[in-house]
Amino acid sequence: MTSTVGGxxxxxxxxxxxxxxxxxxxxxxxxxxLHSIWRSIFPFVVVGAIWEIIAWTGVFPRxxxxxxxxxxxxxxxxxxxxxxxxxxxxxxxxxxxxFALAGVVGVTIGVLMGRSRRAEDIFLPLVSIGAPxxxxxxxxxxxxxxxxxxxxxxxxxxFVSAFPIIFNSWTGVKAVKEIWVRSAQAMxxxxxxxxxxxxxxxxxxxxxxxLRLGLAxxxxxxxxxxxxxxxxxxxxxxxxxxxxFLNTDTMLAGIVVIALIGLALEKFxxxxxxxxxxxxWGMISS
Amino acid sequence: MTEPGQNRRSLVRGALSLLxxxxxxxxxxxxxxxxxxxxxxxxxxxxxxxxxxxxxTMFAHAAFTLYRVMFGFALSIVVGLPLGILMARFQRVESFFLPLVSAMMPxxxxxxxxxxxxxFGIGNLTTILIVFYAATFPMIFNTWSGxxxxxxxxxxxxxxxxxxxxxxxxxxxxxxxxxxxITGMRQAFxxxxxxxxxxxxxxxxxxxxxxxxFDAKEFLNTDxxxxxxxxxxxxxxxxxxxxxxxLERATxxxxxxxxxxxx
Numbered sequence: 001m002t003s004t005v006g007g008x009x010x011x012x013x014x015x016x017x018x019x020x021x022x023x024x025x026x027x028x029x030x031x032x033x034l035h036s037i038w039r040s041i042f043p044f045v046v047v048g049a050i051w052e053i054i055a056w057t058g059v060f061p062r063x064x065x066x067x068x069x070x071x072x073x074x075x076x077x078x079x080x081x082x083x084x085x086x087x088x089x090x091x092x093x094x095x096x097x098x099f100a101l102a103g104v105v106g107v108t109i110g111v112l113m114g115r116s117r118r119a120e121d122i123f124l125p126l127v128s129i130g131a132p133x134x135x136x137x138x139x140x141x142x143x144x145x146x147x148x149x150x151x152x153x154x155x156x157x158x159f160v161s162a163f164p165i166i167f168n169s170w171t172g173v174k175a176v177k178e179i180w181v182r183s184a185q186a187m188x189x190x191x192x193x194x195x196x197x198x199x200x201x202x203x204x205x206x207x208x209x210x211l212r213l214g215l216a217x218x219x220x221x222x223x224x225x226x227x228x229x230x231x232x233x234x235x236x237x238x239x240x241x242x243x244x245f246l247n248t249d250t251m252l253a254g255i256v257v258i259a260l261i262g263l264a265l266e267k268f269x270x271x272x273x274x275x276x277x278x279x280x281w282g283m284i285s286s
Numbered sequence: 287m288t289e290p291g292q293n294r295r296s297l298v299r300g301a302l303s304l305l306x307x308x309x310x311x312x313x314x315x316x317x318x319x320x321x322x323x324x325x326x327x328x329x330x331x332x333x334x335x336x337x338x339x340x341x342x343t344m345f346a347h348a349a350f351t352l353y354r355v356m357f358g359f360a361l362s363i364v365v366g367l368p369l370g371i372l373m374a375r376f377q378r379v380e381s382f383f384l385p386l387v388s389a390m391m392p393x394x395x396x397x398x399x400x401x402x403x404x405x406f407g408i409g410n411l412t413t414i415l416i417v418f419y420a421a422t423f424p425m426i427f428n429t430w431s432g433x434x435x436x437x438x439x440x441x442x443x444x445x446x447x448x449x450x451x452x453x454x455x456x457x458x459x460x461x462x463x464x465x466x467x468i469t470g471m472r473q474a475f476x477x478x479x480x481x482x483x484x485x486x487x488x489x490x491x492x493x494x495x496x497x498x499x500f501d502a503k504e505f506l507n508t509d510x511x512x513x514x515x516x517x518x519x520x521x522x523x524x525x526x527x528x529x530x531x532x533l534e535r536a537t538x539x540x541x542x543x544x545x546x547x548x549x
Contacts, residue, residue, distance in 0.1 A: 121299035262392025
């Protein structure tokens, strides 16, 4: 589905650039680029201006609705003092630990379910019961069982993000064309080579989709978990703690960091992985 | 692969695996290895569930949660659907909103809960707004890609047959984009459902399934926690299966946009 959407997008953008090029042939390449940068910054300028106006008019108390300068100042101060990076690093480490757990367990169970009927019959009912419950609903239970702090939050993030990974790996392995498996077997591939060279590459687009969904899920849950689990460092905790002291500027600075990490995960981790593997093997068109 | 014998064997194995899991849990709970307050037995959970159903408190909690989730979800459709369509139809709207939407989408809705609690207090308003924030983005994105992916040949054909703008919109674009729009609603509801539970925990009011779970933790009422977990799971499952399943059958499948699920 993503591939078709991406395809149309690319096509339509081509059409758009073709039209603009027709209209303004005298415009140079450089000013064209400047123009497109300005076009993507412009909305933020508008929103920022509206924010400033609301903050300055004092409709809301200044403590609760700080100006952008105040947010920027506390962002810079907290970064220089090393507080913000420390929080961010702890959060990312927790994310990676939980996600690695989910990836290993999820792909293993999913592939097993796809390959063996018996494993499918055993795991599918358990997974289908666990999946529709929102992950955070488990949080208090995990806190009681594993205590406040790192262990609970990492386990919960892993547990929650394992579900999309299991489902997608399972679907992916089942979607490998029967003919590929048969022809590889007819050409004398043993089980190990069958798995390594046919099933794994065939299922990889699905597995990557699952990992991507899992990471997004983990990221969304982690922030809330950090608030509930009272971990000593972490962006969720930073935001939640700042509320008690009405440090709205610190909260907004934390939210900015969260947004930046989220964007970076999407742009630099997953799009890269996808380009590197599935697109190169020709499993989906970029 | 699909002969009845094989299917029946899967069913038996599935039931068996659930049974084994239940017995293992029960054995663990009764072994006394863990404190019974942390690991209540299955009959204890069932008793709590029935007691809270019988005196109506569970229904009241569920009603509050559903009210919040439906309100926020409805808002997200009211905002997301038109915005997605406008973004897809008008280049100018798209180039304004797309950067904003892409920048706000990766912010988890829970990150905003403390801020919203300061701005809007504790209770319904904050929860509904969090649900709205969580559900709007999948709605916008799917509507946007759905309208863009309408086959241009259909538009030209309808135009050539003399359809005006209004009929083009209602008869071609909306049905053509509907599989994406329904997927968007599904994702939006799923997000909303996750968001409402989390928001109720953090911005604790005094009713709601998320709040019950969190409140029960303070008193070590693990049986109440597990009972509400079951209710949350059932409601989520019912929505996913029956509400969206039948919506899909009534629209996209009837219009022949997608075939019934394969296999």
